[in-house]
Each structure stands twice: as structure tokens, then as C-alpha cells.
Amino acid sequence: MATATVATTFTPLHDRILVRRIDEGETVRGGIIIPDSAKEKPQEGEVIAVGKGKSNDEGKVFPLDVKSGDRVLFGKYSGTEIKIDGEEFLIMREEEVLGILKK
Secondary structure (H helix, E strand, O other): OEEEEOOOEOOOOOOEEEEEEOOOOOOOOOOOOOOOHHHOOOEEEEEEOOOOOEEEEOOOOOOOOOOOOOOOEEOOOOOEEEEEEEEEEEEEHHEEEEEEOOO
């Protein structure tokens, strides 16, 4: 459905989505710059690709509420980290998304 990078196309299956983390600005607390190894990973991301939807026992497919381009919030330990063409992404189920951010 969507292109993760120029070289590789990735389409998640069923109710899974592919998310790219959105990095927050550099954190400075009390004049101390926190190194990358001590920073928490952001819990906000951009949806890159979505699957076709969740199906029930009768085979009926229900489309997902999220779509490519949405900015979403997710839990700290949500999803599985993967690398595609050297870039890090998360693949997770739609139910792991806490909400969609609107501008």
C-alpha cells in the first residue's frame, strides 16, 4: 500500500501497521545534555503503511481506523522494532495505538 523507502515496498498483513518514530528535540535538563543512550525512545510516530484490516470468524474484513500519514501515540513497549533498508521502524497491531494526533 505504501512505500517505506525507495528500494523496498512493505505492506503489513491484517490489522498491523508500520510506524516511523518521530524524534523529539534534544532534551536539556538543568544545563545537562542527556546522551542518546540515556534518552527514552519517543512514543509518537507517523504511520507509513497499514494492512487491509481485521477479519472476524465469518471472514468479514473491518478496515482500520488509522491510515498512512497519521501521527499516532503508542505505549512505551508497543510493537516490534524492525529495520528496512537501514531505517528503523515499528510494526504493531492497531489495538496498540493509544490515539491519533490531529493538528
